[in-house]
Each structure stands twice: as structure tokens, then as C-alpha cells.
Amino acid sequence: MTTISACSSDSKADGTVDVVAAFYPLQFVAERVGGAAVKVTNLARPGVEPHDLELEPKQLAGIADADLALYLKGFQPAVDEAVEAEAKKTSFDVATVQPLDDAADGEENGKDPHVWLDPTRLATIADQVAERLAAVDKDNADAYKLGAVKLKIDLTALDEEYTKGLQNCARTDIVTSHAAFGYLAKRYNLTQVPISGLSPEAEPSPQRVAEVAALAKEKGVTTIFFETLVSPKVAQTLATEVGARAEVLDPIEGLRADAAPGEDYLSVMRQNLTKLREALGCR
Known part of the structure; x- marks a missing residue:
């Protein structure tokens, strides 16, 4: 490419x-x-x-x-x-x-x-x-x-x-730092729970963070996802609060500056699938 x-x-x-x-x-x-x-x-x-x-x-x-x-x-x-x-x-x-x-x-x-x-x-x-x-x-x-x-x-x-890989999962809620995954969630019958809105730089309100934390505990969420190109601080803080881990889920708005040779949309989407399957306990 x-x-x-x-x-x-x-x-x-x-x-x-x-x-x-x-x-x-x-x-x-x-x-x-x-x-x-x-x-x-x-x-x-x-x-x-x-x-x-x-x-x-x-x-x-x-x-x-x-x-x-x-x-x-x-x-x-x-x-x-x-x-x-x-x-x-x-x-x-x-x-x-x-x-x-x-x-x-x-x-x-x-x-x-x-x-x-x-x-x-x-x-x-x-x-x-x-x-x-x-x-x-x-x-x-x-x-x-x-x-x-x-x-x-x-x-x-x-x-x-994606359809096959996300068909039999223990959980269907994906907690994300940014509301970027609505189309993916809709296509594969998942529920996106964003901490902040469409703007990746927007700071979520304390009330919103508390709502997401309560839902994450209730649903047994194991992973809080953050983006590649923005600060992971909020996601990491929330992950610590609910006893989960923080992990990257790439919205593929752009490739990373240190992307491996040959990396492209298809390979990054497959990396995302692997992370989603692990986070959702898919069989």
C-alpha cells in the first residue's frame, strides 16, 4: 500500500x-x-x-x-x-x-x-x-x-x-472510550457503551463515568477499550475502578505512525476481532 x-x-x-x-x-x-x-x-x-x-x-x-x-x-x-x-x-x-x-x-x-x-x-x-x-x-x-x-x-x-467469531459469546456489551463503534455493534448484535461521545477528545461528565462503571460491574465487563490515537487515561481509570483491564480497540480513522509494513484496514479489523472475542468471552 x-x-x-x-x-x-x-x-x-x-x-x-x-x-x-x-x-x-x-x-x-x-x-x-x-x-x-x-x-x-x-x-x-x-x-x-x-x-x-x-x-x-x-x-x-x-x-x-x-x-x-x-x-x-x-x-x-x-x-x-x-x-x-x-x-x-x-x-x-x-x-x-x-x-x-x-x-x-x-x-x-x-x-x-x-x-x-x-x-x-x-x-x-x-x-x-x-x-x-x-x-x-x-x-x-x-x-x-x-x-x-x-x-x-x-x-x-x-x-x-466477524459474524462467526462473535456468534457465541458470554457477553455482548463493549465499553469504549469514544462512541465510534455503533455500526460495528449494530452489524454484529453487540451493545456499545461509550464513556464519551462522538468527539474523541471530549471529557465525559462524572455522572456518565459513574453510569458506565455501574453498568460494567453489573454486566461483568472484563475489558474497557480505548483508542489508538487519543489518551487512554479515562479508560484506564475506569478499568481500575471496575476491576477490568484496558485494551486498544482501533476505530481505524488512521493508521498508527509505527504501523507494521503491510498493515491495512483488513488486518487491523482482524486484530480488533481477536480483542473483541477475548473481551466478550466468545467460544
Whole structure:
């Protein structure tokens, strides 16, 4: 997988389609669907939390020059503003593929953007990305369609692994530091219990922490999950209080800066499955 951290004008010179992806899951889809025919720029650097992304002038220019800009409206305000100003006719809001679910976080209202954590929804997005690429580059339309089909095969296999792996579990409640796992929970019949809301930096109220602690004790929760790109302090404190352990569950908003070679959406999702099976006592 190729990660390009700065925008480039070379793509049009060498015949490839210039795609800007607002954050990692969209980069993953574009690279898998587009293959060698596309050059993908990820606006969010590995290891950096993408919610509060601030764009540099060269990134704004890259959005304006791109053949296709992929983003998810409402997830990154700076990207929304830049797309509206610079790339309205060449952009694709992946949130339009299917209606976003309401966030179920106990503290704030809003739409949950984390659709990529349901592999079946990501497959639907991939189909639409293939259509958008084909509209830009008709000569490679069949290749884009094939790329989407191959990706869908991988995502279907992943979905089947999750369905089977989470079918017979002692528990179904997952306590998370951030309300990022609603789509995953819905798809696999789990219950997400977030400590804080949609914003990973938001501090939960003492009342909310007490509510989650009481529920965790009542349900026999053994693991409190926290994210890769934000502080684990609240989750670790709660884990100590309820006699559980704190563990990473990755929302895959971006890859870690120290990600292993070859690590991608599929491998991180499988790491998450292993951790969920252990936390939920699955057979």
C-alpha cells in the first residue's frame, strides 16, 4: 500500500487519476479500487487524529487540482469547507451512499460517521467510488469495477469472520472510550457503551463515568477499550475502578505512525476481532 503525504501534480503527467482522500479508510478504498491507475493522497498523516485536521496551503491546492476528492461530510470540518470552496464538482461525499445512523452515545446528539467499521457498508462505498472513478477515466472503467469486486470479496470474507467469531459469546456489551463503534455493534448484535461521545477528545461528565462503571460491574465487563490515537487515561481509570483491564480497540480513522509494513484496514479489523472475542468471552 502506498501512502502519499503531500499533494503532487505528477499524476496527471503520468496518466494516472489524481485522487485526494480525506482520511485513511477512504485512501484504502481508493487504492484497492483504483489500483495502478490512480495516485492517492491522504490528507491526514499516519498517527494524527483526523477529526481536527487543519489543512496546509499545498493540501488546499491539491484538493482543487484533484480529479476526485473523497470525503465524509461532517467528519472533518476543514475538509468540508475546502471541498465546498475548491472541489464541489469533483468531490464525492461517501455519507451519501447510505444514511448515517444517529449517534448513541448518551451525552450528545449527532450523526455517527464511522461507517467503515461495518465491512458491508464499506463495500457499498467501494462500488460508488468505482463509478466515480469510471466517470473521470472511462478507459479504465472495467478495471475499477473489477477492483471494487475484488475488494468486496475481501470485505465479505471479513464480515463472515466477524459474524462467526462473535456468534457465541458470554457477553455482548463493549465499553469504549469514544462512541465510534455503533455500526460495528449494530452489524454484529453487540451493545456499545461509550464513556464519551462522538468527539474523541471530549471529557465525559462524572455522572456518565459513574453510569458506565455501574453498568460494567453489573454486566461483568472484563475489558474497557480505548483508542489508538487519543489518551487512554479515562479508560484506564475506569478499568481500575471496575476491576477490568484496558485494551486498544482501533476505530481505524488512521493508521498508527509505527504501523507494521503491510498493515491495512483488513488486518487491523482482524486484530480488533481477536480483542473483541477475548473481551466478550466468545467460544
